[in-house]
Amino acid sequence: MxxxxxxxxxxxxxxxxxxxxxxxxxxxxxxxxxxxxxxxxxxxxxxxxxxxxxxxxxxxxxxxxxxxxxxxxxxxxxxxxxxxxxxxxxxxxxxxxxxxxxxxxxxxxxxxxxxxxxxxxxxxxxxxxxxxxxxxxxxxxxxxxxMDSEHNAIFQCLAGNDPAQVRVITLTASGGPFRDWTLEQLSTATPAQAVKHPNWDMGAKISVDSATMFNKGLELIEAHHLFPVGLDRMRIIVHPQSIIHSMVEYRDGSTLAQLGPSDMRVPIASCLAWPSRMDTPCEPLDLAAIGELTFRAPDEVRFPATRLARQTAEAGGAMPAVFNAANEVAVAAFLSGKLPFTRIAVEVEKLMDRFAPPAPASLADVIAVDAEARALATQLLEPA
Ligand code: NAD
Ligand code: MG
Known part of the structure; x- marks a missing residue:
């Protein structure tokens, strides 16, 4: 049909x-x-x-x-x-x-x-x-x-299971192209370096978000809405190979993970064919060739975005719209060479401290908060 x-x-x-x-x-x-x-x-x-x-x-x-x-x-x-x-x-x-x-x-x-x-x-x-x-x-x-690969993975790992039985949801993060850079190196990162992701081929904005870890921050908030198990049950782990796309641990100690190549056509196909399956031309997973899957805790000193995202999700109301708008403005400024890489998180936090509009109740309210947050973020970026 x-x-x-x-x-x-x-x-x-x-x-x-x-x-x-x-x-x-x-x-x-x-x-x-x-x-x-x-x-x-x-x-x-x-x-x-x-x-x-x-x-x-x-x-x-x-x-x-x-x-x-x-x-x-x-x-x-x-x-x-x-x-x-x-x-x-x-x-x-x-x-x-x-x-x-x-x-x-x-x-x-x-x-x-x-x-x-x-x-x-x-x-x-x-x-x-x-x-x-x-x-x-x-x-x-x-x-x-x-369709986001992590959320698609969680969606698949939850299928047929009762969300009330979930102990922890773990979002995996590649860590981006700068995961091993020092703070000093990060301050010199250029747009060309930031958009070259080691595992994924993506648009410019999400590539920068991946480099700053704002992508994982946005994804934490996204997961909080899609899978409401409570923020205290959501974790982030750095997994440089991007083979495990996320995991769900149940109360009995069983952890279900979804694995696949770093190719967005896998989660896209999962959506297109849902609840069935379809063929894709993606390379099959060759775990013997990959050899090792490794994991480490995120470093929120070099990459403050996930800490800010957790604060944002806890605050709720209009704060996520403010967080997102500030990041969009800062990323655009970075991509046009007007803002150093490490200032992206600083500018977002600055706006979060200064702007706390009331919780939006409608689409029009969200659009208004977004517009006002953008205007303020742009103003804050102007040299005094
Ligand atoms: P992209 O920059 O490659 O493409 C964006 C698309 O949106 C283009 O078709 C562009 O014309 C359109 N667009 C841009 N600004 C617009 C505007 N003001 N009004 C209407 N249309 C506009 O981006 P992408 O990498 O394909 O990402 C798209 C979305 O998917 C993002 O939210 C991103 O976070 C998410 N996402 C992307 C990937 C990925 O691998 N690329 C993975 C997960 C999630
Ligand atoms: Mg993702």
């Missing part, structure tokens, strides 16, 4: 991996909407290849280029925030939420409000909206499938 699918952030790293799997199983899928921020030429190419019904650029200034590229194709071209929401609201069996950053929040919420299956890669949206998003999931009867 054919299934319909929309992909938000189709031109990104997760979007490309998702489309790669769909390409190998073309007759199974009918693509409804594909979206991007701009990248009109690439988006048009994908829309033509996959026979999408509509292609949308969030940045309206890119619409003329998209229109040109899709003229006479019969594929609708649209642009702007409203068009994005309209396209996401069109019926599809599954929506892949793979926009980067809090920019993906409103379209992801629109997909959730359709009450269908949403495969979530866009962790910043869940971190920022937290309870607002999870209550929309419950209200609309949406099936939310975690």
């Amino acid at each position: 054919t299934r319909t699918i929309s992909i938000l952030g189709a031109t990104g790293s997760i979007g490309a991996s998702t489309l790669d799997l769909i390409r190998r199983d073309r007759e199974k899928w009918q693509v409804v909407a594909l979206t991007a921020n701009c990248q009109a030429a690439e988006l048009a190419r994908l829309a033509l290849e996959f026979g999408a019904k509509i292609a949308v650029v969030a940045d309206e200034s890119c619409l003329p280029e998209l229109r040109d590229a899709l003229s006479d194709s019969g594929i609708e071209a649209a642009g702007g925030a409203g068009a994005l929401i309209e396209a996401v609201s069109r019926p599809a069996d599954m929506t892949v939420a793979a926009i980067v950053g809090c920019a993906g929040l409103a379209p992801t919420m629109a997909a959730i409000e359709q009450g269908r299956t949403v495969a979530l890669a866009n962790k910043e949206a869940l971190v920022s909206a937290g309870d607002v998003m999870m209550s929309a999931v419950a209200r609309h009867g949406t099936t939310l499938l975690p």
